[in-house]
Amino acid sequence: MSMSPRARWAVPAVVGAIVAAAFVAPPLMASASSDDLPDVTPEQLVTDVAKAPDQPLSGTVVYTARLGLPSLPLGDVAGASPVNLLDGSSTLRVWSDGDDRSRASLLGPTSEYSVVRDGSQAWTYSSTDDQVVHYSIPASDQARYESMQAQPQVAGDLPTPAAAARSVLNLVEQYSSVTLDAATTVAGRSAYDLVVTPKDSDTLVGHVVVSIDAKTDTPLRVQVWSTKDTKAPSMEVGFTDVTFAKPSDAVLSFTAPAGVDTKDVVVPLPAATDEPSTALPEGVTVSGTGWETVVQASGVNVAGLLAGSTDALSTVPGSKPMIGSKSGQKLLDEFGADGSDKARELDLPTLYQTLTTAVPEGRLVQTTLGSVLVTTDGRVLVGAVPGSTLQADAR
Amino acid sequence: MSLVEAVPSRASSYWRLQRSELRLVLGRRRNLVLLVGLALVPLLLGLVLFFTQDTALSGQGPAFLSRVTGNGLFLVVASVFLCLPFLLPLTIGIASGDAIAGEAAAGTLRYLLTVPVGRSRLLLVKAVGALVFAAAAVASIAVVGLVAGAALFGVRDVTLLSGDTVPLAAGALRVLAVVVYVGLSLTGLVAVGLFFSTLTEVPVGAMAATVVVAIVSGVLDTIPSLHAIQPGLLTHHWLDFAEFLRLEPSWSVIGGGLAVQAAWVAIFGALAWSRFTTADVTS
Numbered sequence: 001m002s003m004s005p006r007a008r009w010a011v012p013a014v015v016g017a018i019v020a021a022a023f024v025a026p027p028l029m030a031s032a033s034s035d036d037l038p039d040v041t042p043e044q045l046v047t048d049v050a051k052a053p054d055q056p057l058s059g060t061v062v063y064t065a066r067l068g069l070p071s072l073p074l075g076d077v078a079g080a081s082p083v084n085l086l087d088g089s090s091t092l093r094v095w096s097d098g099d100d101r102s103r104a105s106l107l108g109p110t111s112e113y114s115v116v117r118d119g120s121q122a123w124t125y126s127s128t129d130d131q132v133v134h135y136s137i138p139a140s141d142q143a144r145y146e147s148m149q150a151q152p153q154v155a156g157d158l159p160t161p162a163a164a165a166r167s168v169l170n171l172v173e174q175y176s177s178v179t180l181d182a183a184t185t186v187a188g189r190s191a192y193d194l195v196v197t198p199k200d201s202d203t204l205v206g207h208v209v210v211s212i213d214a215k216t217d218t219p220l221r222v223q224v225w226s227t228k229d230t231k232a233p234s235m236e237v238g239f240t241d242v243t244f245a246k247p248s249d250a251v252l253s254f255t256a257p258a259g260v261d262t263k264d265v266v267v268p269l270p271a272a273t274d275e276p277s278t279a280l281p282e283g284v285t286v287s288g289t290g291w292e293t294v295v296q297a298s299g300v301n302v303a304g305l306l307a308g309s310t311d312a313l314s315t316v317p318g319s320k321p322m323i324g325s326k327s328g329q330k331l332l333d334e335f336g337a338d339g340s341d342k343a344r345e346l347d348l349p350t351l352y353q354t355l356t357t358a359v360p361e362g363r364l365v366q367t368t369l370g371s372v373l374v375t376t377d378g379r380v381l382v383g384a385v386p387g388s389t390l391q392a393d394a395r
Numbered sequence: 396m397s398l399v400e401a402v403p404s405r406a407s408s409y410w411r412l413q414r415s416e417l418r419l420v421l422g423r424r425r426n427l428v429l430l431v432g433l434a435l436v437p438l439l440l441g442l443v444l445f446f447t448q449d450t451a452l453s454g455q456g457p458a459f460l461s462r463v464t465g466n467g468l469f470l471v472v473a474s475v476f477l478c479l480p481f482l483l484p485l486t487i488g489i490a491s492g493d494a495i496a497g498e499a500a501a502g503t504l505r506y507l508l509t510v511p512v513g514r515s516r517l518l519l520v521k522a523v524g525a526l527v528f529a530a531a532a533v534a535s536i537a538v539v540g541l542v543a544g545a546a547l548f549g550v551r552d553v554t555l556l557s558g559d560t561v562p563l564a565a566g567a568l569r570v571l572a573v574v575v576y577v578g579l580s581l582t583g584l585v586a587v588g589l590f591f592s593t594l595t596e597v598p599v600g601a602m603a604a605t606v607v608v609a610i611v612s613g614v615l616d617t618i619p620s621l622h623a624i625q626p627g628l629l630t631h632h633w634l635d636f637a638e639f640l641r642l643e644p645s646w647s648v649i650g651g652g653l654a655v656q657a658a659w660v661a662i663f664g665a666l667a668w669s670r671f672t673t674a675d676v677t678s
């Protein structure tokens with residue numbers, strides 16, 4: 001105990017240095033280089049991903065949207081809800097058995113919003129509302145389900161890297177050029193970076209980077225870059241950690257908690273079983289191709305939807321339009337296809353006024369990746385294109 | 396100092412001092428009032444929820460509150476959650492800020508230094524005293540919350556944030572883990588308070604500075620442009636106790652939160668030690 005005062009004051013400095021090293025070193029070591037991956041052509045990689053069986057996995061996904069929307073009056077007050085996905089960063093946990101059972105949970109600081117799929121059934125649960133929505137297919141469709149493996153559509157679905165990659169790679173063949181970037185590391189795993197660049201010039205999508213796990217061909221991260229913003233991806237969804245193992249049965253099943261109000265929704269399977277359905281729901285027209293696709297839905301009762309009327313939901317053609325742009329579809333989902341209590345609590349009219357700007361044709365939402373135009377005569381136009389294109393289409 | 400080191404019974408005199416410090420901390424009237432005040436939070440909260448549960452006001456308010464009427468175990472979680480932003484930091488600030496500065500202000504610190512126990516050990520005695528009081532503060536909320544919750548609403552299987560239900564025993568264990576995590580989350584603030592307490596002879600100053608650190612940390616945590624430093628903030632991981640109420644608690648999240656507290660304890664513990672063992676004690 002005969003240290004000099006100076007030596008004694010050196011102790012906290014040393015402790016501080018050790019602590020800093022302990023927190024800084026692990027991430028540096030994790031980002032080890034991954035240059036020695038087998039060579040592959042971009043085309044081959046796209047085919048591999050399409051062919052690769054879905055892997056059983058569990059992990060943490062971070063989803064970030066920088067859509068350039070006006071800041072929303074939401075904060076954390078509302079708890080975990082799919083509306084959070086409109087802007088900023090969200091953390092999700094995902095589990096999948098690689099087949100038809102999966103769970104995705106959107107995490108709030110003290111709340112959670114979950115989507116559980118178990119074969120022909122699906123549930124959403126919001127801890128903030130303490131409400132369960134149970135989706136199932138009609139009994140008459142049960143036999144057909146076995147052969148189709150088409151799962152019920154869920155309002156307020158959550159994004160995963162696999163789903164985002166699928167919607168991008170579907171557009172690869174005709175409308176995009178594909179190149180391979182330097183190998184990268186995502187969630188501690190070596191991955192190929194596939195760069196998909198639209199051939200169309202009018203779309204807002206600059207390019208899309210899909211990071212594909214070298215071992216399993218599973219998409220680990222998707223970054224969508226806008227032509228408007230070259231500093232950071234406008235949308236990013238990727239794993240921060242991932243384990244390729246079958247999740248436990250408890251995770252992949254769901255039983256509604258006792259004493260919670262459950263809303264039952266029966267979703268009929270699509271009629272055509274042998275060929276992919278190309279028929280559009282009534283009132284929906286599509287113009288343009290590939291990345292420039294503009295979807296137009298007419299006869300939508302926007303005012304009714306904003307008032308939270310469930311009757312107005314029936315005016316949304318097909319209730320779930322097929323839309324080329326993922327972000328556009330998400331926007332429409334938030335405004336249209338979710339007439340739940342949650343949406344009403346968020347004061348939809350105010351949200352709508354904040355997000356949209358008045359144009360001669362009606363009201364327009366412009367994001368870095370797409371636009372939505374709601375015309376005064378009840379049409380909704382959505383596309384991954386600038387607002388001016390939608391306005392021209394609407395005239 | 397070397398004379399003090401040579402006394403053969405220094406271990407026993409350490410324990411004697413530690414025992415008397417704990418008696419002092421847990422027996423002091425001001426501290427008992429603080430503990431009773433914290434214990435009143437779950438009691439009042441439980442009574443309010445009990446009498447409004449069939450009215451239009453039920454099911455509203457912050458997270459966990461709406462679950463209390465269905466399961467008394469959640470009264471523990473809701474009370475801890477409500478006390479975490481201000482009441483607990485205030486309690487910790489009072490207890491740890493007073494530890495050394497209080498003795499200095501009362502003029503008793505120099506008498507304490509005549510006890511055959513080195514300054515390092517005296518600081519340890521004070522740190523243990525402050526930590527035990529922090530634990531007592533969290534425990535008083537939890538115990539009263541559990542008793543009041545069980546009496547008013549009953550306890551049953553626990554519905555997690557994911558909507559899944561776990562049996563009562565497993566659920567109670569998770570709630571216990573929440574309480575333990577919250578208690579450990581406060582250790583960093585105890586170390587900060589102890590350091591401030593070695594700097595001054597004005598206990599109120601050390602107490603206020605400690606509470607201000609917790610509040611400023613909470614404010615910095617809400618500023619988006621500071622996201623790079625936020626994971627290291629003292630209060631950033633406090634709400635991660637909710638991890639224990641998720642379907643599969645992530646041990647990396649929980650471990651990360653505890654590691655940040657350990658870092659604050661190490662740095663401010665070392666600072667407090669340097670300051671206390673080099674300072675001239677005049678009063």
